[in-house]
Amino acid sequence: MNVEHWLVSVPPILVYVLAGGVVGLESIGIPLPGEIVLVTAALLASRHELDVSPHGVALAAVVGAVVGDSIGYAVGRRYGDRLFGFLGRRFPDHVNDDLLAYARHLFSRYGMVAVFFGRFVALLRIFAGPLSGSLQMAYPRFLVANVCGAIAWAGGTTYLVYYVGTAAESWLKGFSFVGLGIAVVVGITASTVLRRRVQRNVEAYAAARRAAEGV
Incomplete structure (x- = not known):
């Protein structure tokens, strides 16, 4: 079975469940490629031979993000540092003291604004719910920003990718699903660039914090 035939045969409900599930788990605090899965699902929706609806993808991702963040908030509020210690042991490449300190700084200083814009940054997205809970942010305020x-993130990304994919479909007809692969690679590259930029900010903040503490 070739890739194109397999993709055409994928049940739409599986695409929605996968998009909502991965985004939801990422929002709880588990480092998963939510953005890549969302972009891929939106691109599948842009293929007219598939029965995947962009509205279904967007709705599933939004619900997954809201529910996941709310669960993360509740867990962070109840368990706080114990949760981050567990995540640090299980995912040391994604959760560490410097990143947590930088995220705490942002969420403590900017509150709802950090929750809103943190959704657009992979390294901060996984901390939005748990950190807001551990910092005792009022849940109604958190929920509005969440x-x-x-x-904005899940719905905006879905429809943007969908319409770009639809517009480009006529240019990619001769390449079948090669366009899907190219788009995913572009998405991964853009995400990597943004992640590295945030990582530099984390390193600069950590260095300044250690200098201030005389370490």
Whole structure:
């Protein structure tokens, strides 16, 4: 079975469940490629031979993001540092003291704004719920920022990718699903560049913090 035939045969409900599930688990605090899965699902929706709806993808991702963040908030509020210690042991490449300190700085200083814009940055997205809970942010305020951020990020990404994919479909007809692969690679590259930029900010903040503490 070739890749194209397999993709055409994928049940739409599986695409929605996968998109919502991965985004939801990432929002709880588990480092997963939510952005890549969302972009791939939106690109599948842009293929007219598939029965995947962009509205279904967007709705699943928004619900997954809101529910996942709310669970992360509840866990962070109840367990706090114990949760981050567990995540650090299980995912040392993604969760460490420097990144947590930088994220705490952002969420403590900017509150709802950090929750909203943190949704657009992979390294911060996994901390939005748990950190907001551990910092005792009022849940109604968190929920408003969470829902708005989820709609802007998940809905905006889905429809942007969908319409770009639809517009480009005529150019990619001769390449079948090669266009899908190219788009995913571009998405991964862009995400990597943004992640490295945030990582530099984390390193600069950590260096400044250690200098101030005389370490």
